[in-house]
Each structure stands twice: as structure tokens, then as C-alpha cells.
Amino acid sequence: MRWLLSSIAALSLAVPAPHAPAASAAGPQPPCRAGTAPYQRELERELRLPVDGRQSPADCAAIRRLQERLGIRPADGRATLRTYRLVVADRIRRDPAARRACPVRPYRITCVDLTRQILWSQSGRRLVFDPVPIRTGRDGLETRRGWQRIYWKHRDHYSTLYDVEMPYAQFFNGGQALHGTRKDLFSSGSGGCVNLAMNDARRLYDLLLKGDRLYLWGTKPGTGS
Structure with a gap:
């Protein structure tokens, strides 16, 4: 019996305590080394950092943490236009005051902010399609x-005028439409259409109906009107 009790005691000493903290699989992050980028001041304002337009190690780390929170890849701390637009979309989603330029109606409206280059849909004051670049x-x-209305939808549209695919097209004014694109949303511009990332365009196509209203306002940066 004494032999059995001593064996049990020895075994209990060899088993790790059930609440002992596990070792972290991921080590500390490497230093953030991204330099100053074109949207430095804008992101400094968004993050309430000192606004000097120059990247510091603290700026870089704060931008990287923000990118990680929003799922932006790469999360490298660079103040790019893509990061800035996604940050603006997140702020519009969280803050009803940031949506006040879009009219509030009892029916669904798709809001197209040309200045901030963000789109969302709302019914009354309730978001029904989260803001996206x-x-x-x-x-x-x-x-x-101005006010527009969707008059035709075509899931697999192809533009013969521009020789380009326009998947999930929802036309609202002549040849202008909401539609998906595989091109970079953060460079140049379209031929007048409202381009969305493919997955966003598909979700919006599934949400909106013929006759749905749109409201477009503002001025895209770099354009004349």
C-alpha cells in the first residue's frame, strides 16, 4: 500500500497544473519600419496622433494595430489610400453622424459618397449594407x-462600349451602373460607373431590387465636378 501511495504522489508531481498558463506560440512582433506614405496626415487625424505628416515608430505601430483590427493585409503600418478608405468606411459604419449627408427615408436608399468614395445602404437610419470603398x-x-433609380439589373453584363466585364451590374443612369471589378479600387477611376470589389458587388446585387433609389453627392478628389 505504501508503494502504491508513493507512486501516485510521484505521478501527481509530474502532471502539469491544470490552470498553468500556456506558453505563447507567437513571439513579439518585429519593429514597425514602414516610412511616411501619402495618407500619413489623414491617418494621424483618424488615430488622434500628433499630425505632422511624418511617420514615427509610434505612428507605424498604431497604424499597424488598426490594420490588424480591420483585417487589412499586409498589416505593415503604411498609411496608404487603401488603409485610409477602409478606416473611413469603418468610421461611417460605427458613427451615425458620419452618415448624415445621406437622406433618411422610410424606404431603402443606397448612399454614394463621391467625396469619401464610400457606398452604403440604409433603411431609415438603420444600415442594411455596411459601408464599403x-x-x-x-x-x-x-x-x-443626385437622386437615381435602378432601372435594369444584369448579373453577367459585358460592356461593348468599353470592352470590359461588368459583373453584377445595376444600371441607374444611362450607361452608368453599380458593378463589380477586379481592378484596383484605389487608383485612377471608372468611366462613370460605381465600381465595387467583386464580393461587395455580388452582395449588393442580391440585396437591391429594380426600382430601388440611390442618392449620390459630393465630388471625387481629383475631378472637375
């Missing part, structure tokens, strides 16, 4: 403003 018409081919 978009790409609108370039200088000389600006997206038309």
Missing part, C-alpha cells in the same frame, strides 16, 4: 449626382 468616374467622366 468604391471607385467612381475619373475626371471628364464623372459619376452623375
